[in-house]
Amino acid sequence: MLHVPHTPIGALLARRRPGYGLEQPFYTSQEIFDLDVEAIFGRYWIFVGVEADVPEPGDCMVVDVGTTSVLIVRDDDGNVGALHNVCRHRGARIVHEYKGTVGNLVCRYHQWTYGLDGKLLFAEHMAPDFDTTCHGLKRVHLKSLEGLLFICLSENPPGDFDVMAAAMLPYLVPHDLRNTKVAYEEDLIEEGNWKITMENNRECYHCSVNHPELTVPLFAYGFGFSPEKLDEAGREQAHRYECLLDDSHTAWEAEGFPSRTLEHLDDMDTGYRTQRLPLDGDGEAHTLDTKRACKKLLGNITNPKLGALHFWTQPNSWHHFMADHAVTFSVLPLTPDRTLLRTKWLVHKDAVEGVDYDVENLKAVWSATNRQDGELVGFQQSGVKSPAYEPGPYSPYTEGLVDAFANWYVSRLAAQIDG
Numbered sequence: 001m002l003h004v005p006h007t008p009i010g011a012l013l014a015r016r017r018p019g020y021g022l023e024q025p026f027y028t029s030q031e032i033f034d035l036d037v038e039a040i041f042g043r044y045w046i047f048v049g050v051e052a053d054v055p056e057p058g059d060c061m062v063v064d065v066g067t068t069s070v071l072i073v074r075d076d077d078g079n080v081g082a083l084h085n086v087c088r089h090r091g092a093r094i095v096h097e098y099k100g101t102v103g104n105l106v107c108r109y110h111q112w113t114y115g116l117d118g119k120l121l122f123a124e125h126m127a128p129d130f131d132t133t134c135h136g137l138k139r140v141h142l143k144s145l146e147g148l149l150f151i152c153l154s155e156n157p158p159g160d161f162d163v164m165a166a167a168m169l170p171y172l173v174p175h176d177l178r179n180t181k182v183a184y185e186e187d188l189i190e191e192g193n194w195k196i197t198m199e200n201n202r203e204c205y206h207c208s209v210n211h212p213e214l215t216v217p218l219f220a221y222g223f224g225f226s227p228e229k230l231d232e233a234g235r236e237q238a239h240r241y242e243c244l245l246d247d248s249h250t251a252w253e254a255e256g257f258p259s260r261t262l263e264h265l266d267d268m269d270t271g272y273r274t275q276r277l278p279l280d281g282d283g284e285a286h287t288l289d290t291k292r293a294c295k296k297l298l299g300n301i302t303n304p305k306l307g308a309l310h311f312w313t314q315p316n317s318w319h320h321f322m323a324d325h326a327v328t329f330s331v332l333p334l335t336p337d338r339t340l341l342r343t344k345w346l347v348h349k350d351a352v353e354g355v356d357y358d359v360e361n362l363k364a365v366w367s368a369t370n371r372q373d374g375e376l377v378g379f380q381q382s383g384v385k386s387p388a389y390e391p392g393p394y395s396p397y398t399e400g401l402v403d404a405f406a407n408w409y410v411s412r413l414a415a416q417i418d419g
């Protein structure tokens with residue numbers, strides 16, 4: 001166990017300057033990386049996938065978090081559960097493929113066989129007094145928020161998940177994510193610390209110059225701007241956006257689509273933020289022509305112009321839910337300077353590829369945006385390694401949400417190492 005109230009990491013946390021980036025070791029040190037995996041990814045709710053990853057009984061998905069391997073399994077009753085992917089005999093990993101379908105979970109080593117609920121069903125050659133009921137696969141806490149799967153590796157998960165879930169439910173229900181399918185998914189390994197990946201996502205300061213595709217549907221001004229520095233055209237655009245945001249929220253809420261901002265990014269253990277944002281052009285989806293990418297809309301939605309409902313969770317996810325499709329992102333740390341960004345595009349489960357949607361069109365904006373962000377993350381990582389690096393100030397207009405991420409991280413890490 002780590003006891004560090006007076007350790008160098010404790011001191012680094014204690015002297016964090018609000019409104020500024022983190023000091024170099026938070027992005028580069030193996031020791032802090034290991035602590036992140038244990039005290040952040042090991043104790044808080046992390047987003048790992050969607051129910052549509054395991055649509056049928058027997059479907060199974062492996063998610064690796066640090067050295068922990070978790071099986072997400074749909075059992076014969078249709079319930080999704082999470083189990084440790086570690087055989088109770090001699091500890092072999094049981095499932096090796098990312099996704100598959102199984103009858104039972106059979107360890108290849110000596111064929112110990114577990115049910116989809118983790119119960120040990122069969123173990124040959126064991127002693128007469130061997131008790132199978134004591135040797136089931138260990139369970140991992142899992143919650144499905146309208147089909148979004150969160151796990152917590154701790155024995156005592158933060159209790160405020162349900163507070164977040166209750167607040168988010170009305171926003172998510174209309175998009176009916178349980179009745180979607182994964183139309184496409186993409187893993188990208190970014191050459192940076194996981195916190196750099198998250199910080200990059202928490203601002204759009206960099207969008208106008210770096211994301212030609214994303215800024216077709218998305219208003220960069222939706223994420224803040226400095227009022228004094230705007231020129232005439234900028235002021236006009238900002239004003240147009242403010243009016244559009246307000247009018248859109250009023251109209252969507254009247255139609256039964258909660259849209260106004262909820263923000264608890266650093267005042268809850270299960271920190272989150274949501275807001276429904278208008279889109280530019282035809283206003284239908286994150287596509288290059290701003291029209292829907294899928295003819296079949298989600299759930300019972302009939303209005304294609306619902307903008308994009310953004311949902312962010314600490315420490316590792318963001319999501320965009322539109323009338324016709326949804327995009328989910330999970331961030332998983334690999335090493336101090338490598339991070340897995342896993343993106344999934346979801347469409348209605350009955351939508352037919354080639355008829356209702358075209359995968360290239362569906363993924364065009366975010367595939368390109370992810371690649372661009374991956375490059376920026378790499379640039380930042382290589383810069384922060386330099387002895388010349390010192391944390392710089394965040395923009396009070398466009399980087400408040402980066403600051404909120406850093407606040408959440410610093411205060412939660414401090415709470416874990418003190419506690």
Ligand code: FES
Binds near residue numbers: 090
């Ligand atoms: S290690 Fe799994 S059956 Fe022996």
Ligand SMILES: [Fe+2]
Binds near residue numbers: 207
């Ligand atoms: Fe970006």
